[in-house]
Every structure is written in C-alpha cells, then in structure tokens.
Amino acid sequence: MLNLYIYSFFMILMFIIFFFYSIFLNLLNFSFMLEWMLFNLNSINVEFFILIDWVACLFISVVMMISSMIMLYSSIYMGNEIYLNRFIILLNFFILSMILMIISPNLISILFGWDGLGLISYCLVIFYQNYLSFNSGMVTILCNRIGDIGLLMTIGMMSFLGSWSMYFLNKDFLLILMMILLASITKSAQLPFSSWLPMAMAAPTPISALVHSSTLVTAGVYLMIRFSKFFESNLIISKILFYSSIFTMFMAGLMANFEIDLKKIIALSTLSQLGLMMMILSLGFSMLSFFHLLIHAIFKSLLFMCAGIMIHLMDNNQDIRFSGNLNKYIPFTMMSFYISNLSLMGFPFLSGFYSKDLIMELIYLMDINMFLLVMILLSLMFTISYSLRLFYFIFFSSMKNKSFNYYEENMLMNLSMLILMMLSLFSGSLMMWLFFFNDYFLFMNIFIKLITMIMMILGVMIGYSMVMKNFMNLYVLSYFFSSMWFLNYMYVWNYKFFLIFSLKFYMLDKSWIEFVGKNLLLNVIKKMMIYLNLYKIFMFIFLIFFLLIMFYF
Template sequence: MNLIIYSFLMMMMFLMFFLVSLIMYFLGVGIMMEWLLFNLNSINMEFFVLLDWISVLFISVVMMISSMIMLYSIIYMEGEVFLNRFIKLVILFILSMVLMIISPNLISILFGWDGLGLISYCLVIFYQNYMAFNSGLITVLCNRIGDIGLLMSISLMFMYGSWSMFMLEWNKKLILLMILLAVITKSAQIPFSVWLPLAMAAPTPVSALVHSSTLVTAGVYLMIRYYKFMENSGIDKFLFYISVFTMFMSGLMANLENDLKKIIALSTLSQLGLMMMILSLGLKFLAFYHLLTHAIFKSLLFMCAGIMIHLMNNNQDIRLCGKLNEFIPFTMLSFYISKLALLGFPFLAGFYSKDLIMEMIYLMKINLFMLMMILFSLSFTVSYSFRLFYYIYFGEMNSSFLNFQENKLMNLSMLLLLGLSLISGSLLNWVFFFDNYLTYMSVDMKMMTLVMLILGLVLGIIMYMKNLLNLYLYSFFFSSMWFMNYMYMYIYKPYLIIGVWGHKIDKNWVEFFSKKSFLEFIKEIKISFNLLKIFMFMFVILFYFLVMFMVF
C-alpha cells in the first residue's frame, strides 16, 4: 500500500515538474534561492537552490522513472522480509539525487553526493551474502576516492569566501581536477570502472534506478554544470581520452560476458562513456539530451531483465535462456523495443540523440585513431545486443523454470516507459532541443554510422560463434576489464585484513594475542602493500604514456 502511494505522489511530481520546466524553458527564466546559514570572518556558509529548466526537467525524469519502479517493486519484492527497509532506502536515495540536482553549491552537492554513495552501499549489500559484501565494499571505496576529490575542491574554494560555483574562476586547474576526479569515479570511467558491474548484486529495481537516472548519471550531471569552467582549461582533452577508452573497453567486455544484468550494466558504462565523450567536445546540451533518453529505455531494460530472472528461477546466465517470448511475450516485446532504442534504431528514443552525437563527431577535427575507437565502440553496441537477442529468443531453454505468469501491475509499470522509449527522443527534440544543433554533411559521411552498425551485426555473429574458435585467453583478459578486477582485489586486501583483525581485537583482549599471530598479520599486510606498490607503478607508467600520447 505504501508503495502505491509513493508511486502516485512521484507521478504527480513528474507532471508538475515537467510543466514547470516547459514554462522555464520558453520564458527563459530560472529561480535561485539562497539561505545564509552563518558567516565566520569572511566565509559565508550558504545553502543555494538553483531551479532552471535543466535541473527541473532532470528531476521530472527521475520522478517518473522512480514512480514506475515503485509500482514494479510491489510485485518484484513481494514477500521480502525487510520491505520497509527497502522502501526507506529507495526514498532516501531519490531525495539525495534531487538534492544534488538542485545544488550549485559544493557543500550541498556533497550532502547529496555522499547520500548517494552511502545509500547505494546499503542497497548493494541488501541481500547480505558474501558476493554482495565484496561488491558493496568495492563500490563504496571507489566512490570514496571521488568524495575525497570533492572535499579537496571544497577546501581549495575556502580561499574565495564562498563554495558556490558562481565564485569559481576560469583558471583554477587544481580545483577543476579535483571535481573531475569526483566525476570519473561516480560515473565509473577508467580506471574506476570496476564497481559498476559489481553493483549488480543489488535487487533489480535498485539496478534499474541506479543505472538509469540516479547514481551513475550524477557525475555526468555535475560535469554538465561545471563544464563552462573546464572547456578552456585543457582538462576536457584528458576527459575525452578517458571516456573513449571506457566506451571501447566496456563494449568489448559486454561481448564476452554471460551474466544478463552485467551485460546491461556494461551497456550503461558504454553509454556513460559516450555522454562524457560528447561533453568533453563542448556539446553539453547534447550530452544532457542523451542522458534523458538513455535513462528511460535503460530503466525499462532492467525491469524486463528482472522478470526474466524471476522466470528462470533466479538464473542470470544467458546461455541457459531461450525462447522466453513463449512465456513472457509482453516483457520480451518491451525488452526488444528498449534494446532497439539503445542501438539507435531509426525513430526510436535513442536514435535522435545518438545519431546527432555521431554527426557532430564527424564534423569535428578529431584524431583518426580516436575516431576509429569511437566507431568500433558504436559497432560493439550492436554486436553484444545481437548476441543477447540470439541467446534469449532462439537459444534452447536449458534450465528448470518457475511457473511464473506475467503480472498486470508489472506490465502497467513498464507500459509508460515502453511508450516513452518509442516517442521520448522526438518529443524532447521538438520541445527542448530543436534549435541547438544543425548539421550538414555528405551522403558518404552520413552513411558511415549505418556501415558501422552493419559491421557490428557481423561482429555479433562472430562473437556468438566464438566457442568454435580458441579465444579463451583473450576472453579471460577482456572479460576481466583488462585485469582491473585483480588490481582492485589487491588494493582492497589490506583494508579487508585490517577490518577482520579489528573485529578480532574487539571481541578479545589484545594481550591474549600471541607474538606469532601478530607477526603473521604484519607479514600479510606487507605482501599486500608490496603488490599495491607494483600496481600503482604500472598505473603511473600507463598514465605517463597516455599523457605523452595526448601531447604529441
């Protein structure tokens, strides 16, 4: 009953905020409210609220997706013992995101930012098993690195007497680097990409919320807000290379992954790389446009995956799925349409933003090597989607499944998102983004995107047949995120050991520990830190070559 009330309230807020964003856009107005909490010498501790058409439109999309996910959770989380805890965590998660969206002040941004990090940890470990514990720990520790960047930027801005972004000067590169560090950790760009697939240990409604419009998009949104300070600083070039490598790596890894939710998570990572890449080229409204359309069809994709996992008796291996359209036809229809929208199929939601992004890239002066990387990343999206389609629609059902019927309430929650996956791209284009970008190009250049999509289809067929080829070593390298998984395992091992020993010291008196066990503990710590030094040295070398590549 609580979930229905929350869902209804969020839907009303979606309609209200959408109308307000329309009025603000066409009148060209915004509202900024400021509360002076206290002042100490020359430092003003202020709370800012900035409501313009960008923030209000983003809040409306977050509310609409959250409303549908609340409705979906009524059935999905049915029988869950800790349902009240789940509802409260999700509500707090949404409120943290809203606080971050409306804040132009680094202090209030930090409250929302830290709220997202902390509550996402609570949601990832919701099922309280060993896998959830590991995933939650890596998620929270990766995000803490970004929080440190944000805290350092706050301390550096202390010199200006205000934490508002309106007081920031154009040439303060150190502050901008700290904000960039926060952005690439929250949006899981290289080398902090490991936590995003691992966050799939959370319940599927949470995954739908996290990977569409809240946690991972917080970094992109912050970058959109601060971009005008970054575009003349040279930091945007660094972001461009990071985002393109992230797109390429995640697309390649998704072609070799067999876990259904992880494939969709890597797809999110690829799209985040695309948003960051076009943002680094100076087209912030286009990045925001793709952010909104992607949020809608990606949430639908996760909701369909949740129903498929229920049907398959909580199995997520796509090799054991097959002919699911015979059991859950409406869900598979929704899955098919949302996947086509992700591919940028003509006149669906993703087409309007994705095709425009590629056209703008063709018209810019971009390094040929990086252009080829972008085009191959685009084709990988088609190849892993085709592979997923083939397994789910034409594979053999190899697992025992539950007697699970489609639920009308679940279908109703997906219906609005299904409709918006068809029309939201054109709707947003007509209403908000009609006068921002206009492209003129030759037919050959225009057809380049289509050629790469066809190439991606061929790659997908090859990836499906890869079992016939001896590609096991390559598969191991690419599916481990270029061995970044193992690097993080060694980095976090000292913290795990310290945590276990701290628990032991808590439960026992320190003097009862023998000298031998204490020396073993020190030895373990030393080995872990030596491995950490090796990995950090390798990372510094890689970073050096990347900088040299950018310079020359």
C-alpha cells in the same frame, strides 16, 4: 504494499508538474536561485543554494517518472520480501538524495545529496545480505569514497577563495577542477574506476533499474554538465576526460560481447553509454550529453525491468546460455525488451537514435585523431554486436535450463513497462522538438552521414560471428575480457602497502600500548622505520606537492 501505490501516484503527479514547469522555464528562458545562509565562519558564509531552471526541472521529472514506474513494478516484484518496509524507506531516501543533488549548484549543498547517494547505494547493494552482496557493496562504496574525497578537497581548497560557489571561481584554477573531475569520473565509473559498476548488480533488480539508469551513475555526468563552462576553456581536463571516456566505451563494449551474466551485460551497456556522454561532454556539447542522459535513463530502466522478469522465469538463473524461446512464455516482456534494446542500439526513429546519431555526426565534424575516431566507431559496433548476441540467446536459441519457474505476466508490472516502452518510442522526438531542436542544425555530405549506418551493419556481422563461430568459448579471451581487465587486481596491488601498514597499527592499537613489552614495542618501531625508509620518497613528493599548493594559493 499500499505505501508503494501511494508513493507511485505522488511521483507521477510530481513528474507531470515538473515536466510542464520545465517547458515553461525553457520557453521564457527563466531560472530561480534560492539561498539560505547556514552559519558564518571567519567571514566565510556557509550557504545552501537551490537552482531551479529547466535543466533541473526536466531531470527531476524524468527521475520521478522512472521512480514511480519502479515503485509499481516493485509492488509485485518485491511483494513477498520480508524487509519490504526497509526497501521502501531506502528507495525514498535515495530519490530524495538525487533530487537534492540535481537542484544544488553549490559545493556545500551538492555534498548533502552526493554523500546521501553514496551511503544509501551501499545499503541497497548489500540488501540481500550474503557474501557476494557484502563484497560488491564494499567495492562500490570504497570506489565512490575516492570521488567524495575529491569533492571534500575541492571544498577545502575553495575555502582559501572566500566562497564555496563555483560561479565565483577563476576558470584557470586547475587543481580544483582536477578534484571535481576525480569526483565525477568515480561516480560515473569511468576508467580506471569502472570495476564497481558491474559488481553493484548484486542489488535487487528494481534498485538496478533505478541506480543504473537515472540516479547514481548519472550524478557524475550531471555534475560535469552543471560546471561544464569551467572545463571548456581548460584543455588539460578536457583531454583527460576525452581519453578516459573513449577507453571506457571501448572496454565496456568489448567486455559485454564476452559476458554471460544478463544483468552484467546491461550494466556494461550502461558503462558504455556513460562513456559516450562523457566523451561528447569533453568536446564542449554539454546539452547534447544531457539529452542522451535523459533518453538513456528511460530505455535502460525498462531493460532492467524486463531482465528481472526473465530472471524470475529462469528460476533465478542469470546465465544467458541457459535461456531461449522466452517469447513463448512472456511475450509482452520480450516485446518491451526488444524495443528498449533497439533504442539502445540507436535504431532509426526510436528515442535513442535522436541523441546517438546527433552525437556521432558532431564527432565526424570535429578535428579528432584518427586512432581515437576508430576507437569510437569500434565502440559503436560493439554496442550492436552484444545487443544482437543477447537477442539470439534469449529469443532464438533453445532453452537449456533444467529448472523452470512458470511465470504468468502481471498486469501491474506490464502497465509500468508499457509506459516506459511508449516513452522509449516517442521521448527522443518529443524532447528534440520541445527542448533541443534550436541548439543543433548540421549539414554534411551524404557519405559521411552514412558512416554510422555502415558501422551498424558491421556490428551486425560481428554479432553474427560472435554467436555462430563461438568465439566466446575460447577460455583465454573470455576470462580476460569478462574480468574488468583485472582492474580489481590493480587496486589490490596499489593498496597493498596501506593494508599492511594499517594492519600493523591495528595490532598495536588492539593492545594497551602502555602495557606492551619493551621488546615487542622496539620490534614494531624498527618495522615502522623500515617502512619509512622504503617509502620516504613518497613523503618527499607529498611535501613538495603541499608546498606548491601553498605557494599557488
């Protein structure tokens, strides 16, 4: 327990140092690049880079601050956990991997932090070691490995260029940029790789507060922000990212209106906000995306902390239909939840308003297809509606839970939430004036400016109709919209051939091949030939693709 307090104090100290250092670097417009050569291979230098600028220092300060509050929170929340030491070690390695990824501008050095995030996130998701955790952890790591393969293929292809530094890359090199895009959208759970993010809720709540606010899911967005100058001139990549992010926002917002699991609703709101960051990033406003990333990290970690206390109060029940009138029992937690959720909605002059309102105003000024603009506005309305629906079930409905665990609020947990609550109130204006004020100055018609407020009012009406008219009781709608639109079944359908094929090889490899009977071996060879005949078209496509790559290089 003492270790958690020591780590928390150390991280608060690091937060103060890095925050003031980021202000210093921003004012001077100054940055440092450190370089170490690991070894030399065939005239290619395998180098380890560290980039220290105001973006990296500011992001590290936010990660440190949230991590320190989560350490304080965990000292009470996980106080009776048998494997507390394992939890602390994994948490520290996770934070270290994220910091390593933040300060890395080079693909080789990024890979250390990137793979560390993927591996330790798997260990954290399966922390409770039950069937649901193992299943969720496997989906999480397999989806993330697709992005890791994209990063590894990028490193392999850039070996042809003589350097692994992206800053020596030709901006028109489409294939490498496509692989980096694949890595980013898998780590940040954009469509069609979205199903792992709600399933990762099997992790303990402090882990969810860290993973789904400022570390794992934001790694893909941060990678795109770092390399944004390569994607701005490439219309194909920008369009792919733009469409994927809008449909991710729409899907997550619509699903959250039908979801009944408290932690999954907050996870889907994370998915919706990640779609918003990717959308504005694809339009070329990388610093605005970074602004919303920082603000979102603060209020989302507070939301998860409040959710953890509510789940304890409800005797480990996460179904929002059984909760109600919780403000009588945990008033400070409910106040924190209320403020952080209003910040998520973009309520005027809370922290989320400064980034979300600026994003929507820039969207109105862009030349965007009307259908996509309607999708963006509907996603904005869904954010309001599922937040108000959550308010209704937690604050205003009557409690229906048969078992109730009386919980007295702890002062240390309240302290950690109080600091995050104050930042949810003031961090938007603080960062706007310190870092982002000179970047964006917009002037527009008052009627265009009021579109966002009108959409918010319509979102209130949708939220009211969702609760009062009981749309969520329609089983067909509820089943479809709360099942990630059957993305998991799509994965099974795609992987079916590979699973069957690998099973045949596994059965062959399990026995000694030299002692296998002649007839059995012939049957296996025949079946393999059948598979090859069925799928030779894919082999032909692969060969053509490989030859094109060779000629391209």
